[in-house]
Amino acid sequence: MNRTLVLAAAALLTLAVSTPSVAAPCRDAKGKFIKCPAASAPAKPTKCKDAKGKFAKCGTPGAKPI
Numbered sequence: 001m002n003r004t005l006v007l008a009a010a011a012l013l014t015l016a017v018s019t020p021s022v023a024a025p026c027r028d029a030k031g032k033f034i035k036c037p038a039a040s041a042p043a044k045p046t047k048c049k050d051a052k053g054k055f056a057k058c059g060t061p062g063a064k065p066i
Contacts, residue, residue, distance in 0.1 A: 046058055
């Protein structure tokens, strides 16, 4: 009983102390470690304004993207 408890505690301690390998490190073409590129942000929808400064549908005459 006592031996089982010691083995269980050792296994739990090993899991708690080990470093997590969740994120894979990024490497360049030569195999050296580099900073991972940031995830691309979702594209923002383009908004357009007319000559008077009011929002207008893009593609209408005189509308310019902001």
